[in-house]
Structures are given as structure tokens and as C-alpha cells.
Amino acid sequence: xxxxxxxxxxxxxxxxxxxxxxxxxxxxxxxxxxxxxxxxxxxxxxxxxxxxxxxxxxxxxxxxxxxxxxxxxxxxxxxxxxxxxxxxxxxxxxxxxxxxxxxxxxxxxxxxxxxxxxxxxxxxxxxxxxxxxxxxxxxxxxxxxxxxxxxxxxxxxxxxxxxxxxxxxxxxxxxxxxxxxxxxxx
Amino acid sequence: xxxxxxxxxxxxxxxxxxxxxxxxxxxxxxxxxxxxxxxxxxxxxxxxxxxxxxxxxxxxxxxxxxxxxxxxxxxxxxxxxxxxxxxxxxxxxxxxxxxxxxxxxxxxxxxxxxxxxxxxxxxxxxxxxxxxxxxxxxxxxxxxxxxxxxxxxxxxxxxxxxxxxxxxxxxxxxxxxxxxxxxxxxxxxxxxxxxxxxxxxxxxxxxxxxxxxxxxxxxxxxxxxxxxxxxxxxxxxxxxxxxxxxxxxxxxxxxxxxxxxxxxxxxxxxxx
Numbered sequence: 272x273x274x275x276x277x278x279x280x281x282x283x284x285x286x287x288x289x290x291x292x293x294x295x296x297x298x299x300x301x302x303x304x305x306x307x308x309x310x311x312x313x314x315x316x317x318x319x320x321x322x323x324x325x326x327x328x329x330x331x332x333x334x335x336x337x338x339x340x341x342x343x344x345x346x347x348x349x350x351x352x353x354x355x356x357x358x359x360x361x362x363x364x365x366x367x368x369x370x371x372x373x374x375x376x377x378x379x380x381x382x383x384x385x386x387x388x389x390x391x392x393x394x395x396x397x398x399x400x401x402x403x404x405x406x407x408x409x410x411x412x413x414x415x416x417x418x419x420x421x422x423x424x425x426x427x428x429x430x431x432x433x434x435x436x437x438x439x440x441x442x443x444x445x446x447x448x449x450x451x452x453x454x455x456x457x
Numbered sequence: 458x459x460x461x462x463x464x465x466x467x468x469x470x471x472x473x474x475x476x477x478x479x480x481x482x483x484x485x486x487x488x489x490x491x492x493x494x495x496x497x498x499x500x501x502x503x504x505x506x507x508x509x510x511x512x513x514x515x516x517x518x519x520x521x522x523x524x525x526x527x528x529x530x531x532x533x534x535x536x537x538x539x540x541x542x543x544x545x546x547x548x549x550x551x552x553x554x555x556x557x558x559x560x561x562x563x564x565x566x567x568x569x570x571x572x573x574x575x576x577x578x579x580x581x582x583x584x585x586x587x588x589x590x591x592x593x594x595x596x597x598x599x600x601x602x603x604x605x606x607x608x609x610x611x612x613x614x615x616x617x618x619x620x621x622x623x624x625x626x627x628x629x630x631x632x633x634x635x636x637x638x639x640x641x642x643x644x645x646x647x648x649x650x651x652x653x654x655x656x657x658x659x660x661x662x663x664x665x666x667x668x669x670x671x672x673x674x675x676x677x678x679x680x681x682x683x684x685x686x687x688x689x690x691x692x693x694x695x696x697x698x699x700x701x702x703x704x705x706x707x708x709x710x711x712x713x714x715x716x717x718x719x720x721x722x723x724x725x726x727x728x729x
Contacts, residue, residue, distance in 0.1 A: 287536070291529065298525065303518050316521055320528045324535055325672045332677040332689075349669045356661065396515055403512070417477070418512040424479060432665065432681065443473040450508050 279339060283330050290330070294323050297340070300420065301347050307415040308351040310404035318354060322347045341429040344422075348412060348430060355408055395457075402452040410445035417442055463491040468498045472505055647696035648703075650713030653723045657707035660727060667723055670702045685724040 273289075275296065281289035301322055306315035325346050333342055403414055409431075416422040416430065428438045463471075468491045474480050475488050492499045655662075664686040668678050676699065677689040690696055703709045703723065713721075 287532075290532075291525075294528075295525070298528075299517065299520055302520050302524065306518050307515075312518070312521060316524060316527075319524075320531055323528055324531060327532060327535065328675050329672050329677065332679070346672065349665050349672075352665070353669045399511060399515060414512060418509050419515055424477065432683075439474060439479075442477070443470070446473060446505055446508060449512070450504065453508065453511070 275339060276335075279330070279333070279335075282327075283333075290327060294326065297343055298323075301343060304344065304347055304415055304420065305351060307400065307403060307419060308408070308411060309354070310401060314354070318350055319347075322350050325350065337429050338426070341426055344416070344430040345432070351412075352408055398456060399453070402449060402456055405452055406445060406448055409441060410448055413438065413441045413445045414449060418446075462494075463487045465491075465495060465498055468492075468495065469501060472498070472502055476502070476505060476509065647693060647700045648690070648709075648711060648721055649696070649716055650711045651715040651718035651721055652711075652713030653703065653721060654710040654712050654726060655703050655707050655723055656710070656726045656728050658728050659706075662706050662725065664723075664725060666706070667702075667725070671699075674698050674702070679720065684726075685722055687720060687722045689719060690721050691719050 273292070275293070278289045278293040282293050298319070302315055302319040305318040305322070306312060309315055309318065322343070326343055329346075333339065337345075403411055406414065412431065413427060416427050417424075422430070424435060424438045424442070427442075428435045431438070433441075468488055471480060471484060471488050475485060480488065492502060664681045664684065667686045667688075668681055671678050671686070671688055674695065676695050678686060679689050680687040688699070690699060699721070700709065707728075
């Protein structure tokens with residue numbers, strides 16, 4: 272596989288296969304990020320694809336001042352936040368957007384012919400996931416980036432365009448909030 | 458953090474950074490000393506560690522099957538749309554330009570017949586030829602825009618405004634604007650200078666919001682900070698779409714001095 276920087280340059284020059292190779296490095300991560308942000312596989316696919324189309328359209332504005340990965344995540348974050356705002360406008364009634372998906376996933380699990388303990392474990396994952404999804408987006412995103420995807424404080428600051436100090440306080444508040452929800456639901 | 462050690466408040470604040478390995482040796486050591494003495498903070502440490510372990514249990518989801526294929530189809534459509542929109546769009550503009558030229562010509566001809574001689578009419582022909590050519594050029598940059606406007610009426614207004622814009626540049630305001638041109642200028646607005654102030658009431662509107670909008674319209678983002686964003690705007694359509702987007706978010710004021718710059722800074726001001 273060629274170097275990322277080479278791929279970026281070739282993709283900028285309009286080489287589509289270089290672009291496809293470039294995004295193949297990020298597809299899974301970005302899809303997972305969107306999935307954890309929205310708690311919906313369907314929305315995640317749609318959003319992740321939107322992210323890559325935006326990446327394609329604005330690749331020439333990527334000047335290499337930041338890492339390519341943080342740049343992509345930044346677009347992903349903005350895309351998810353935008354979606355969240357639009358959704359909030361549409362369905363003011365539903366106070367907890369996580370709920371609908373939550374029940375659907377549990378149904379899905381119960382029809383699965385998995386061994387019982389595996390099914391229980393699966394249900395547990397879904398619970399943790401829905402607890403994360405119930406946090407406010409700023410907290411959700413730091414939990415995903417830090418605790419699931421292992422990004423450093425500095426990288427998170429770069430992705431979210433916030434000062435390092437804010438990252439620190441977001442992480443500690445997000446974890447405290449998540450602990451409270453988990454206590455309630457698990 | 459005094460010599461005597463650390464209190465619980467400080468300790469609680471540092472627990473997360475301690476777990477993430479973000480503390481320097483001195484602070485880490487002080488915190489460890491505190492944990493030895495304080496069971497509450499120790500408990501907090503263990504709970505947070507458990508929480509993180511629990512979250513880490515979440516496996517990475519596999520991509521839905523066919524994800525890449527569907528993405529490539531979307532991408533190719535996107536690219537195809539841009540390529541195809543070029544000639545089609547260009548033809549539409551040429552058609553529009555012709556209509557506008559005829560309209561302008563008929564209005565101007567009246568003037569010419571009434572007031573002026575043959576010389577003016579020649580100059581007029583040149584103006585129209587130029588304005589049509591200019592629109593031909595503008596489609597090159599325009600084809601980048603994904604929101605292709607199908608509203609014929611709006612296009613007509615837009616086109617006549619652009620031709621009057623070019624016309625004004627060419628003959629240096631030697632004629633009074635016609636009623637049509639005046640109307641066009643009122644009906645369509647766009648960002649004209651290099652600095653724009655956007656007053657908003659919603660605290661959620663940040664430069665990031667504008668970045669998303671810019672990306673949606675293929676406007677390049679050059680820089681972004683806490684309160685403002687710098688965009689590269691090349692086509693007049695981008696200036697219009699930018700104005701429309703900003704207007705939907707708050708009060709827009711064009712405050713810059715430079716009317717030829719293609720770099721625009723938008724400053725966001727939160728209203729109380």
C-alpha cells in the first residue's frame with residue numbers, strides 16, 4: 272500500500288482510484304464513529320458516505336496543516352452534529368432519540384439464533400451503546416474518540432477545534448455523565 | 458497542591474488525566490499518595506477505570522456489506538453530475554444571455570432612437586457580446602455548485618443582474634440603470650466585500666456550522682478560528698448562496714472595504 276501523503280496528492284490531482292484507496296483506510300473508523308454518534312446503522316452508513324463525499328469535494332482545501340485523520344474526523348463530527356440539529360428540529364417530541372433504536376436493536380437480538388450468553392452479552396453492548404448515545408453530542412464525541420477509538424487529548428482538541436483544557440474538562444464530565452446513566456440502566 | 462499533599466477536590470479533577478497518562482510525574486506521584494490515604498478517591502478511580510473498560514468492550518462494527526460499492530456509486534454520480542452539468546448548464550446560460558441581450562437591446566434601442574446616434578448602438582453591441590461571453594466563463598466555476606438552480610425566473614433575474622454588473626464595469630456608468638436592472642439588484646443579493654459580520658442569537662451557530670454549510674456548497678474553507686471563518690469564494694453563485702445561508706442564520710452585514718477579493722472572512726457575533 273502506498274503512503275497516505277502520496278495518496279492524498281494523487282487524489283487531489285483527480286485520481287479516483289487513489290482517492291478510493293485513501294478512504295479505504297478510514298471507512299470503517301468513520302462508519303463506527305457515525306454509528307456511535309447516531310446509534311443507528313442506517314444513519315451511520317448515510318452519514319459516513321456523506322462525509323467521504325464532502326472529503327472528496329473539499330480535498331483541495333486540505334493544506335496539510337493538520338493530520339489528514341483529524342481533518343476527516345472533523346468533517347465527520349460536523350456532519351453528525353448537523354444531522355443531530357436537523358433531527359432535533361424535526362422531532363421535538365421525542366426527548367430521547369436513543370429510545371426507538373434501542374428497542375429495535377433488542378428485538379433484533381432476541382430473534383437472533385445466538386447462544387444465550389452471547390445474546391446477553393450482545394444486549395449489554397447495545398445498552399452501553401444506547402447510554403453513550405443518550406449523552407449530549409459534545410460528551411458523546413469525546414467518549415467515542417478517547418475511550419473507543421483511542422485518540423489522544425491533543426488529537427481530540429484538533430478534531431473538535433477546542434482548547435486542550437476544554438478537552439480535559441469534557442472528558443471528565445462526559446465520563447461522570449456516562450457513569451450516571453449506566454448506573455441507572457444497567 | 459501544597460507540600461502536605463493533595464485534597465479530594467484536586468484529586469477528583471485529576472483522576473481522568475491520571476488514567477489517560479496525561480499527568481507529569483510530580484502530579485501523578487502526589488495523586489498516588491492521596492489514593493493511599495483516601496478511600497473515596499480510590500473508589501472513584503476504580504469506578505472510572507471500570508467504566509472505561511466497559512466502554513472499550515464495544516467491538517468495532519463491521520461495515521455493512523456493500524458499503525464501499527454504494528459509496529463508489531455515489532461518488533461516481535457526484536463526479537458525473539459535475540461533468541455533465543458543465544455543458545448543459547452552459548447551454549442554458551447562453552440561452553438566457555441571448556434572451557437578456559434581446560431584452561436589453563430593445564430597451565436600449567428606444568433610448569438610442571430617441572436620444573443618441575449610431576455610435577452608442579455600436580458600443581452597446583460590444584457590451585452585450587462581452588456580457589454573454591462573461592457568462593460563458595462563469596459556468597466553469599459554477600459547475601462545482603451542487604445546488605443547481607432550476608428556477609427559471611430566478612435565473613433570469615440573476616442573469617440580467619450579472620450582465621448589468623458587467624455592463625457597468627465596461628461603460629463606466631455612462632448610462633442610467635434601467636428599471637429592469639434596478640429591480641434585479643433589489644431581488645438578488647450576495648456577499649460583496651471581503652469581511653462579513655453575522656449577528657446570531659443561537660449560541661450553537663459557530664464557525665463550524667458555517668464550515669459545514671460551505672462544504673455543502675463546495676466553498677473552500679481556508680481558515681477557521683473560535684469566532685470566524687475564512688472562505689474562498691470564486692463564483693458569483695457562491696457569493697449568493699453564501700448570503701442566503703448567512704441570512705437564514707442571523708443578521709448579515711457586509712463591512713469590508715475590498716470588493717475585488719475572493720477571500721471572505723465571516724465573523725460571528727453572539728447577540729445577547
